[in-house]
Structure formats: C-alpha cells, structure tokens
Amino acid sequence: MMNSMTTDELTIAIAVPLEAEYVEQIRAIDPAITVLYEPELLPPERFPADHSGDPAFKRTPEQEERYWDMLNKAQVLYGFPNENPAGLARIAKSNPRLQWIHAMAAGAGGAVKASGLDSATLEKFKVTTSAGVHALPLAEFAALGILNGFKRSAELAQDQAAKVWPELRTPTKLVNGSSLVITGLGEIGLETARIARALGMRVSGTKRTVEAIDGIEEVATNDGLAGLLGTADAVVNTLPGTPYTEKLFNREVFAAMKPGTVFVNVGRGTVVDEDALLEALDNGQVSYACLDVFAVEPLPQDSPLWNHPKVMVSPHTSALSAAENRLIAERFCSNLRIFLDGGEMPHLVDTVHFY
Numbered sequence: 001m002m003n004s005m006t007t008d009e010l011t012i013a014i015a016v017p018l019e020a021e022y023v024e025q026i027r028a029i030d031p032a033i034t035v036l037y038e039p040e041l042l043p044p045e046r047f048p049a050d051h052s053g054d055p056a057f058k059r060t061p062e063q064e065e066r067y068w069d070m071l072n073k074a075q076v077l078y079g080f081p082n083e084n085p086a087g088l089a090r091i092a093k094s095n096p097r098l099q100w101i102h103a104m105a106a107g108a109g110g111a112v113k114a115s116g117l118d119s120a121t122l123e124k125f126k127v128t129t130s131a132g133v134h135a136l137p138l139a140e141f142a143a144l145g146i147l148n149g150f151k152r153s154a155e156l157a158q159d160q161a162a163k164v165w166p167e168l169r170t171p172t173k174l175v176n177g178s179s180l181v182i183t184g185l186g187e188i189g190l191e192t193a194r195i196a197r198a199l200g201m202r203v204s205g206t207k208r209t210v211e212a213i214d215g216i217e218e219v220a221t222n223d224g225l226a227g228l229l230g231t232a233d234a235v236v237n238t239l240p241g242t243p244y245t246e247k248l249f250n251r252e253v254f255a256a257m258k259p260g261t262v263f264v265n266v267g268r269g270t271v272v273d274e275d276a277l278l279e280a281l282d283n284g285q286v287s288y289a290c291l292d293v294f295a296v297e298p299l300p301q302d303s304p305l306w307n308h309p310k311v312m313v314s315p316h317t318s319a320l321s322a323a324e325n326r327l328i329a330e331r332f333c334s335n336l337r338i339f340l341d342g343g344e345m346p347h348l349v350d351t352v353h354f355y
Helices: 020-027 061-072 085-094 109-114 135-150 153-161 187-198 222-229 251-256 274-282 324-340
Strands: 011-014 034-036 076-078 100-102 126-128 179-183 202-206 234-237 261-265 286-291 311-313
Touching: 011 020, 020 034, 020 324, 061 085, 076 324, 085 109, 100 324, 135 153, 135 187, 135 234, 135 261, 135 286, 179 187, 179 222, 187 202, 202 222, 222 251, 251 274, 274 286
Parallel strands: 011 034, 011 076, 076 100, 100 126, 179 202, 179 234, 234 261, 261 286, 286 311
Antiparallel strands: none
16 A cells, blocks of 8 residues: 555656646646646647657757756656656656656556666556556457458458459458457457457457456466467457567467468567568468557568558557547546555556566
C-alpha cells in the first residue's frame, strides 16, 4: 500500500501534449492539487492523441530549462518526458520526489526496459499504463484482419487495380463456425474474443495462468500454444514485447499451424520472427498476415513485408481513435483517486518482466 497524501502536498506535471479540457478534468479531482501545464513547452499534436507531437518542434534553451524544472517539481507525471525512454531515464535520476508516472501506451513495459534504469531506481516510483483504453480499436482491427484474410480482400484489391474480372472464382472461408486462437487473453484479447464470438467463431487462447474463462473453449500457457494451433483457422497475437515473448512465433510455431491460417499481430512486433513469418507466407502455412506492429519501427524500406502480396502493413496506428485522449484522462483520474487514498492502482508495469 502507498502512503496516502493530502492534496495540498501533491503536484502533477503534464509532460505530453494534452487538450486543456482534460487538464481541467484532472484539476477538478481536487482544487488543492497543483497541476503544472505549460502548453507552449509541449509539441503541437499533428492528429488526435499524438502524444509525441510534431517532431519538428524544438524548445529554446530557456524553454528546455523550464520544461525540466516543471517536471522536477512534481511527484506525479502525466506521460513520459518527451514521450520516450530517454526522458523517463532522465526524470527518474533528476527528480527524487517522483512517485508515479502514468504512461500513454498500453504496452509501456518495453519503454521502461529501454530506459536502462536499474531495479533499485525503478522501485522508487510506480508506472501505470493505459492498458484497456485501446482494447476496442485494437480488437476491431484484429477483426478486420481476420475478415480480410477469410474474404481474400488483398486479391480483390489486386484485381481491381489491374481491372481484372477473373473467370475462375475462388471460394472464401466462412467466419461463422471457424476457430480462432488468441495469444494473450488480457483486455485486448478478451475484447477480440467478444467480437469474434459475435461473428460465430470458436475461441481458444493463451494466458500466463491457466483458468476457466467464459466463452473461451480452451486456455493454455504459451508453452502449450502449439497444441492449440493445429485446428485454428486464424491466430491473433496481443502479447507485449518482453524477454519471455521475444520471437515466440518462430519457425516451429508457424509449422504447427494449419495450412492457410490467417495471422494478425496487434501486440508487439518482437513477438514474431519476421523471417519465419515470410517463409510461412511463401509456403502457404499462413495465407494472409495483417500486421500493425514490427520488430523494427518504422518498418525499414527494404523489408520484404512492404510488397508481399499476402501482407497488410499498418504503421502501428490501429489503437488510434478520436476518443483516446479522453479515455486516457479518465483512466488517469480514476487512478489518481486511488493514489490519493493510498491504494494499489491497476495496470502497474511489472519492472521484472516488463509487462
């Protein structure tokens, strides 16, 4: 349990771009809380929920000093400084008052790991994520990927571009009655399962702890993944990038899939061995891949995934929605109430496994 804190002792700094209306929502939790918000020190958003802001934005030396001075006054930060691991590392070392940072991403564990902070430093403050905020748009994108694969939309687009009306028609798969395996039955995975079941799919999946879940036919750990894949028509990965999930989808796992499986990745790119995926696409083990995340981002220009006829490339944008900033602010406010009461906030980053 955290020690509870009186609101007149608390200072929150807004470290990333955020609309003024949501800053006021945070202030409204208790007028005694000090909320530091200087929008001129933050890069302008290029689109809704652009937490990194315009990369062309540069602070003057005086503005840079003001920005870090503001952050060093706070016990709580809304967002990682400059929305990157280097900013997290700097503030963790320069601000001994720091108690909690709320991350904009659902999978913030990778950024915490990339900061290079040692365990002793990471024990001094909490990091919460925005897990769950992005579950619905990610699940909808996963459903899009499944439907695209089953209904052969890539071939339709190619025929349309070539103005071809094919003489030979290829039957498409029925979604209803088909089988889906989801790796990672967390909030994103369960929302994906809900949509899949509404389409008539039978759903199984993996979880760190095996337990019965309503609507899920079979649950296994990742060690038992291969045993689920032999009858799956589609596979959706929602797992974060950790040392334990790196290249989980390797040659052996793709070989365990039923030929013609549709593969969707809305988790993290490092979970997939991309060379093994390309082999599976070329040998027909995977009939279609819908990818929102990649091992290296931006995806390198020379990656064969760009031009592969069986691949949809999405630039890590499937979680974006016009409601994202509102939902993250609401999540932060909910956590803030718990923090003030000395309770245990949900969606804490595990600084050992970096989930």
